[in-house]
Amino acid sequence: MEQGKAIVVTSGKGGVGKTTTTANLGTALALLGKKVCLIDADIGLRNLDVVMGLENRIVYDLIDVVEEQCRLEQAMIKDKRNENLFLLPAAQTRDKDAVSEVQMQELIGELKEGMDYILVDSPAGIEQGFRNAIAGADSAIIITTPEVSAVRDADRIIGMVEAEGVNDPELIINRIRKDMVDRGDMMNIDDMLEILAIDILGVVPEDEGIVVSTNKGEPIVFSNNHLAGKAFNNIARRLEGEDIPLMDLENNNSFLVKIKKFVGLN
Amino acid sequence: MVISILDKIREFFTQEEKTDSGSSSVAKERLQFILVQDRIKLSPQQMEEMKADLVEVITRYIEVDKEKIDMDISREEEKMAMVANFPLKKQRK
Ligand SMILES: Nc1ncnc2c1ncn2[C@@H]1O[C@H](COP(=O)(O)OP(=O)(O)OP(=O)(O)O)[C@@H](O)[C@H]1O
Ligand SMILES: [Mg+2]
Numbered sequence: 001m002e003q004g005k006a007i008v009v010t011s012g013k014g015g016v017g018k019t020t021t022t023a024n025l026g027t028a029l030a031l032l033g034k035k036v037c038l039i040d041a042d043i044g045l046r047n048l049d050v051v052m053g054l055e056n057r058i059v060y061d062l063i064d065v066v067e068e069q070c071r072l073e074q075a076m077i078k079d080k081r082n083e084n085l086f087l088l089p090a091a092q093t094r095d096k097d098a099v100s101e102v103q104m105q106e107l108i109g110e111l112k113e114g115m116d117y118i119l120v121d122s123p124a125g126i127e128q129g130f131r132n133a134i135a136g137a138d139s140a141i142i143i144t145t146p147e148v149s150a151v152r153d154a155d156r157i158i159g160m161v162e163a164e165g166v167n168d169p170e171l172i173i174n175r176i177r178k179d180m181v182d183r184g185d186m187m188n189i190d191d192m193l194e195i196l197a198i199d200i201l202g203v204v205p206e207d208e209g210i211v212v213s214t215n216k217g218e219p220i221v222f223s224n225n226h227l228a229g230k231a232f233n234n235i236a237r238r239l240e241g242e243d244i245p246l247m248d249l250e251n252n253n254s255f256l257v258k259i260k261k262f263v264g265l266n
Numbered sequence: 267m268v269i270s271i272l273d274k275i276r277e278f279f280t281q282e283e284k285t286d287s288g289s290s291s292v293a294k295e296r297l298q299f300i301l302v303q304d305r306i307k308l309s310p311q312q313m314e315e316m317k318a319d320l321v322e323v324i325t326r327y328i329e330v331d332k333e334k335i336d337m338d339i340s341r342e343e344e345k346m347a348m349v350a351n352f353p354l355k356k357q358r359k
Contacts, residue, residue: 148297184288191294
């Protein structure tokens with residue numbers, strides 16, 4: 001079997017959607033029939049299990065594996081909806097120094113044998129936790145929101161990712177609001193790409209459905225009624241090499257859009 | 267007739283959409299400026315040192331008015347540039 005690909009999902013600024021992206025992209029890839037393992041590398045602030053709705057299945061965690069308290073397979077939680085999907089949870093009561101970059105590389109190397117994709121949810125920032133998360137990665141996805149501070153920090157993290165030898169990171173712009181872009185109150189996609197000089201992997205709209213899905217512990221990609229779910233499904237297919245244009249961020253079912261289509265504005 | 271009504275509707279919907287004066291252009295400009303400073307990675311002290319070095323080199327060849335030297339990073343049309351101004355010393359009679 002061909003070796004899997006390890007992708008780190010990271011950002012400079014916190015709270016921009018790394019965990020949401022990891023959960024949804026992983027689920028979307030699994031829905032495409034790929035074998036996927038998600039790693040929560042946010043040691044001490046474990047979150048991915050909750051977003052995935054797997055929090056009460058955890059017995060062992062990543063630190064237990066590197067300290068050889070258990071075997072890797074024992075710590076991997078199988079997703080309840082998809083048998084191709086696994087989660088390796090972070091330790092909640094330890095800190096990031098409990099694991100080293102070399103240990104992360106070894107761990108990911110081992111996972112690559114049996115998986116198509118390994119997605120690593122990185123903690124925010126530029127400290128040791130970030131370096132651990134990127135240690136075993138073949139490529140990187142940078143998340144930003146369309147705000148000055150988030151894009152600024154994205155620029156910094158792109159530089160650091162490249163300095164760590166991970167080339168050609170790609171960008172996901174999260175929480176974009178088409179109405180605000182249209183009236184000139186939110187930076188548009190082209191502006192951000194020009195400024196950051198980076199390739200775009202996808203754009204995810206602001207979507208209330210994300211909050212609901214997080215409440216339930218059910219990734220939003222299961223519902224194609226939500227634009228954000230659709231956006232993540234598109235991104236997964238792009239990772240698989242399909243050529244899918246960036247989506248039109250308007251909700252196609254809205255009355256206004258229908259009228260606009262009718263008068264030839266779309 | 268139908269066409270002209272459609273045109274009116276179209277006008278109505280485009281009006282709300284095309285405004286360039288929103289805060290996004292301010293955001294873009296600020297961001298570009300911030301990133302130039304971030305990417306250069308020079309501390310204010312290093313900037314001063316570079317300034318002193320440049321002055322030393324230039325005064326080796328021409329006489330400049332050291333008090334009035336002006337050096338800064340700024341916007342030049344679409345690009346960022348470091349602009350330095352070395353006023354020549356007034357010619358002595
Ligand atoms: N497209 C979106 N629409 C609406 N809400 C969103 C969207 N993306 C993320 N959120 C919300 O934003 C919050 C932060 O998201 P998330 O936890 O994924 O960010 P993070 O980058 O992992 O944060 P941290 O840096 O703390 O790890 C969450 O409450 C999430 O539900
Ligand atoms: Mg997170």
